[in-house]
Structure formats: structure tokens, C-alpha cells
Amino acid sequence: MKVTINGPRYYKEELASGAFDLCIQSICCYNDFKIQMYNAIYANRYLPGSKGDILGLKKITYSAWMKEYGINDYYSTSLYAEVTGLLSSQREFRKWYLARIKDDLAARKRKIISLTESLTKLRAIKQTIVSYVRTGKFKRPYKGCMMKISGQTAFPGGRHVYALEEYERLVEQRIRNTNARLHNVQAAFRRRECKLEKLGKSNPDRILFGSMAFYKTKDTVGCDDTWRREFHRRRYRTMQATGRHTSRYGNYLVHPDETGNLHWDLPKGMGTVVFPKFHLARYEAEWRACFQCSKDLRQAVSYRMKRMTDGNGREYLIVSANFDLPDHEASADLSEGCISCDLNVDHLAWVEVDPSGKLLRYGKIPFDLEHKSSTQRNQIIGDVVSRVAVLNKETGRPLVFENLDLTTKRASMKYSVKRSNFLVSSFAYQKFRFHLDSQGSRKGFSVLYVDPAYTSFWGKLLFMRKYGISVHTAAAYCIGLRALERLDELIIPDVYGHLLDSKKQTGPYYAAEKDVALYKKLSGIRTHAFYLDLPDLGTVTKLKDWLRQNDKSCPAWYTAAL
Template sequence: MSGRKDAKVGNFVFCYTPETRELHFTPPNGTEIIIDNLVFPYGQEQIDHAIETQMSCKNKKKYGNPIAWSVEDHGDYYIFKCIVDVPGNPHKNDSRADGLLGLDLNVDHIAWSNINTTGQLIKSGVFSFDLEGKTSEQITKMIENKAVVIVDLAMKLNKPIALEKLNTTQSKVSQPYGNRKANKAMSHFAYNKMISAIKNRAEKMGVAVFDVNSAYTSQIGKIKYMKRMGISIHQAASYVIARRAMGFKETLPPVLHSLLPEKIAGLQHWAQWKWISSCLSDVRKHAFYRKELFAYDKIDSMNQLFPQGALSDFEAKGLLKVKSRKHIA
């Protein structure tokens, strides 16, 4: 229900009293409903301040602020949401002078990487959780708790946070790495909740959050950094996210560039990573821990990236079909 800035409490239908924590509203049937002891687990102070400020505003038509409400029916329970305008934190830390904390959001954990100003990895880790079989309320609490831990880490490091611009499409929900059963059960709700919880907590604590293009972060991390840094694919993705937020460009290593067809070699690095990622998409993740990416400057085929025995027959045959620069007339 949209608010009205000229209403006494910012809304003509919903009336919330901060002192008593009572919500009064009248649905279309005309029967007044009173909700006792309505307390918000997050943002209670902001809601109280917004309503009290609106009530004390003398010229509401000019200086008032609307306060919107929504009620979601979940069968056994209802979720009440109050939407207010919150001013930005004037003391927000958005300085990248010391580096960044990059995050990669996943179905059962959040991977993080702490990098310095030159893009070097200082430390990487994982915050794990189990959302399988949990209710939306339990998921919310669990994710919000992790958001507190993550923002606390950023504050301790005195660094802002970098996140992917996730569009929560099937490609992210159906992440091919990790627990397939949990991935299938993961909903858009959980990913949106992760992003909003981290951003809300960061805003409250004065930590800036930068959104970066999510293109090929996992693939670049897997191919370029996973073995080299001795970290997981998701930690490697968080490392790429942090570097991208710092403005670093992920160029292909010379050995991969030597395999590009002529028509791809002259394109921007996004197109090059797209071609490489497509060629290596059927190779199992664990095979990349045995690849020899930095042992040579040039090779003749994709198969030479991996030592003998690292690839299955299916993978080896698939890579033999790739037409690299060698095959272009």
C-alpha cells in the first residue's frame, strides 16, 4: 500500500505506533485490524524515526514523507513490511586505497577474498550455511547473521565490499559446482535475501558496497586462479570480483591466447574469455587443479593444458574438436 506524505503517519490505511508497537489498518471489508507487539528484526530504529518525524512535521504537504506498507499471506503466517526512506550514511567507507573484500554468493556458502591495492590476494575464506529444508523465516535469519559476520570482517579490514550484479537467472540458481540437490532447491528469494541483507547491514555500519559485472567471474577464477592460488572455484570467483571492482582487467594468459582463432584474437577480452570458457565448459572442475597454464607460452591444442590422465576420454575427444588458431587458414 503506497504511502502519502500528507498523512499523519505517512499512510492513510496503516497506522503504526512506535511506543506501543501496535499496527492498526482497515482492509477493503471495512473491519479494523489491530496487530499487537509488531517488532521488526531489522530497521526498527529507522521505522520509528521515520514515523515520529512524519508525525512532528508541521507542513506535511511540503516536507512530509510517504510510508508504504505491504502484507504478505504465507498461509500459516503473515509478513508485514514497512518501507521508509533512509538517508545515506555520511560516514560510509568507500575508499579502495587499501584494497577490497570480494564476495561470491552461493547456494550453501559465501566465499570471500581480501585483496590489496595492487590486486594481490591477502587471504581468502568461506562462510558456510545450510538452507536445505529451512523455512523462509529461518533462511532470512541465517543469511542476516552471515551478513553481520561479513560486514564485521569488512570493518575489521577497513575495506569496502564488492558483489556481483546478480540477475538471479537460472544460470546462477543452477550453479553446476557443489551440491546439486541444494542448488536445485535454492530459490531466487535466497539470493535476493543475501544481497539485501549484506547491503542493508553495510549501509547501517557505514561500509560501501560496489556492484560489478558478473560476466565469467567463475570461469576466470577456475581457469586462471584456482590452482595457482590453491583455493576453491568460488573463492577464486570472489578474488576475480574483488579485482574487477578495483578496476583490474583479466587478460588471457599467453598460453590461452595462443589458442584463440584469428577472428577471436583481435576482439576484446570479454569475447576471448567467452570462447575459452565455451571450449572448456565440459571439463570437470577437478581437472583444472592439474592443468599447466603457466608452464608454456604456446601450445598446439587444448589437450596440452592438462597432464596425461587428467582428462577423461570424453573430455579429451571434445577438446580435440576445438578449432584454435592453428586450424584457421
């Protein structure tokens, strides 16, 4: 795992005479060349008429251009790596953004279908009321509609009662509102489609060094001397020296000496600047081990010089080192079983599974991330991961977690339930994964990630009632079985298999992505109903009728919905 650790601050008076100004000039020279190189490579790749022109230069060669800026081959390597990294990041961000737009379009399309169905039902209710007024006979508007009319009174369902004329006006108002809402969503859908088509044909956006957000402030605060100085400081802020493992100290431009000083060779013949008493905030021993070893084991160490300003407006320099931490992770050996975990918004459910797939023990670790700051969340998540690491230390079994990608889920939150959106937004999966990988590297435990598709569904069907556990603990058990490849434990019982077509009733169903038919059939049944001993009735309709009569814990509103 790569880490970037900062060294101490160096103010102007702490360096040799003139060294601070030389560093600032070097950073400006480095960034001038980086901006020119970025523009040239961007034009060469994306703008027409520059395919035969290396780096977009017509009147000057690349080597002469390097000589003009005083850039040697080592700095050229750092510059090229940084520039190509910027271009690659723009392309990847573009792919991610296009995927987000496609997911957003899918969410809008589902909303259009939902609004269209609602509008059709409302119009059917309106037509039923008109027909009732004319003929005096009530006809159910559509299948499953709970509305009834008796005399001049309308019963739309539930406890609400309206006069027929009043209810008709209410339905007309809902039709107008739904129709307007539908037109707005359709217009937004067309705009997003046009944007997707336009982005698919255009080139990636060009980077504005110094940040686009700050550059736009010139229109509000004014482009005065203060703004120009701040923009210049943001634009010319860092300088990088890429490491090479073939160098004696892991870097040809930067190297420490025996007295604890750090020497940095500046570009354009500006000499060498010495940073006295250089040390890292942490991982000092690991940093020195990268180059204080044999030639075969030597590792590259990259350095970055940053130009910063403290709260009093004083400028200082800070040098950070980037290097690989030694791999302390244990081998991911599943021959002894595993500790599988299911991560939720407010708790982490875990189970211990032996090599044969037997459930040994289980538990949960509660936590609360709602309305917490970023620092508090990091502390809470770190504590939870530490408690999970204790389980690994006690048993020696590797940890198994679900491999989630919430990009699609968060892109489709546009028309979801407010509470559901809040829970998805509060789900700090990436922070959990970062802490797992970080602590795993330091403490020496391994983490495996598996696809969690439909594990909650199969846990609900197969293991909730069998072991008397919650649906989240059952899902964690399914995650462990999937990691251990225990397919024999994931066979549909006959009581559920008979609900499928005859061609789909046999064989092990390892994760329902192979056949989502059963998931769709049983999606209307609440989770706690699966604690009951369900009979083999053959059809979902008969099963729901049985639940309506025998599920005593089922709320009245849910019984009516069944």
C-alpha cells in the first residue's frame, strides 16, 4: 500500500540564504513546463491537425524545449508522468460521469412509467365517477382498486370518506398535477438525453491549473492584485520528483544524507537546496528501509515539494515522501473457514463459518453515523474495524466482506423515498474499505471481497428461520458460503422451488442473479413472514392468502396490501 507522509515545515529563515527563493523559482519553472506539456499533449491527442506533430511543436524540438526550461531527463519523467496522469484522470472521470447520466436516465424512465401508470389509474377513476353519475352503477376502475361509491359518498380506501362531488374535484386536481409532473420529467429526460449525446461526441474538458472554481471568482471579487497573487500561488504550488528503484536512495533528484538532511537538486542549474533535520511524521523506519537495503530490494521513493501559507500569511515549504509500505497482510487462506460480514447503515453483522460451511457463532457491532462530522465518522469506523480485527486475531480466519458499488444506487436517488436516500447517502462503504485495507496492512490480517448480489434474499429464504437469526446475519452467512464456494448449502427448498416454472425447479441456485424469477415473485412478502413455517401451496397467491390468515404479527395495512 502506497502512503504519502509529510515532513516538517521550512520557513524562509530556516533554510540557507536564497534557498527559499530558489525553491519558489524552481516550482514556477516546473509548473510552466507542465502547463505547456499538458496543452501540447492535449492538442496532439484531441485537436485536429496535430497528429503528425510530436507534442504539438512545429518550430522547436522536444529536447530544445527542455533545454529552454532547464529540465533534465529526470524532471522530464516526473512531468510526463504527472501530465499523462491528469489526462487519464479526466478520461476516467468522463466515463464515470457518463455512467452516472445513464443511471440517472434509467431512474427518470422508471419515474415516467410510474407517473404514466398513476395518470392512467386516476383517469380511470374519473371515468368511473362520470359513469356512476350517469347510470347509477359502480364499476371497479381497475384491478386492485379499493375505491367504492355508495349514494353520494366516495370511499377511496382506508379511513377517508368524501362527498362524491368533492372527491371528483380532488381526482381532477390530482390528474392535473400528475400530468404536469409527467411533462416536467419527460422534458428533463430529453435534456439529459441530449447532454449524454453531446458528451459522447465531445473531447474531455481541458484542465485549468489553479482551479476553475477559484478562477470564476474573478467575476465577483474582481481581478485585482490580491486575486492575481492568490491565483498565481494556486497555479504554481507543487513540484514533484518521481522515484526510481535503480537509484542509490530511490530517487535521482532527492536524497538524504547521514546527518539527517535532505538534498534536492533543482532544475535549470539552480543548484541543490538542503532541508535540515528532515524527518517524517510517521513511518520513518519504513521510509529509510526503502533505500537502506540491498540493491535487489531497493524501492522507488517519490517526493513532492509544496508551497503553503500559514494562518498569519507567512509562506513555508513542506516536503512529502511517497513510498510503498511493506506488505504485512496475512495470506487469504480459506481452508480454515472465514469471518464473513454484512455491512449496514447502523450495524455490522458477522458470522464465523468453518471450512465445511457450518455456522459456528454470530453477532453484530452497532454504530451510529447519522449527523456526525467527517472526523467523528472516521473515528467510529476505525473502532468498528478494530473490533472486527480482534475476531480475526482470535480465530486466525480471514475476513470476508461484500464488494459494493453504490455509484449506480446514488445516481438513481432522484425520485426515491427521502428516508431511503438519506440512508444510502449515510452508508460510508468506501471509508470502511479504506480502514479495512489500512489496518489490514498494519496489523497483518487479510480481507476478501465477494459479490453480495441477492445474499440478503437467500439468507431470508434459507437461514432466518433455520437458525433464528436476523436477515442481516443470514446475509453475512450467505456471503461466507459464497466465499467458501459451498454451493450445496444454497439449494432452494421445495416450498419455494415449486413457485417457479417446471424448468426452473431443479438444481442449486447459487445467487439469484441466475434466475430472478423467484425474487420477483416473493418481493411483496415482508421479511418477518419468513420466520413462519410456510406450507407448500404451489402458487404465490395461495401463499399470500395463507399469510393473510395466519401471520398474526402482520399489521392490518399490510394484510390489506397482500
